[in-house]
Amino acid sequence: KNEVEQSPQNLTAQEGEFITINCSYSVGISALHWLQQHPGGGIVSLFMLSSGKKKHGRLIATINIQEKHSSLHITASHPRDSAVYICAVPEGAQKLVFGQGTRLTINP
């Protein structure tokens, strides 16, 4: 069974700050998903990565397969980045296991 731990659980920062959210998992995986859930529940898939680093706009995701760890970074954070960020990893071939999420609040 794959255990997924995210940290921090809650994060409040000022607009413009550099944000890092961490995700650790216990069993080796083929790919890791980062999701963003906005107030109201809608979920958007941000990244899916299996090695190295991916960048999309101000968002950067990295993964270290050997250490079973991934980070999501947000540069020049903005209040519209306020959301819950969730990482998810496969358990076996047929199921995703989700972290509890990190609630990010960016104050203007």
Next chain:
Amino acid sequence: EAGVTQSPTHLIKTRGQQATLRCSPISGHTSVYWYQQALGLGLQFLLWYDEGEERNRGNFPPRFSGRQFPNYSSELNVNALELEDSALYLCASSLGISLSEKLFFGSGTQLSVL
């Protein structure tokens, strides 16, 4: 192109009743996943359908069931509703069966059991 659509947006039921939730995947996607997100809790995997068949189910009782139709849309049925079934139910679709495929989520159905 339309995204994943779910209906209804909100559903209010009383204990013991049955609820039916619907999901239409993105055109061309054959896999549909159902997740439950209870208040204050993380996403929990419920069911996975692909090509009309149930591929896997999470740790939920049998009163949670569903099906996938030939057009790949899906229904989630919850029988004998209990208060703790109150949650946001999210549907996601993907192009294939690999969990390395990107997931696309619907906006969810908020189920309230009174």
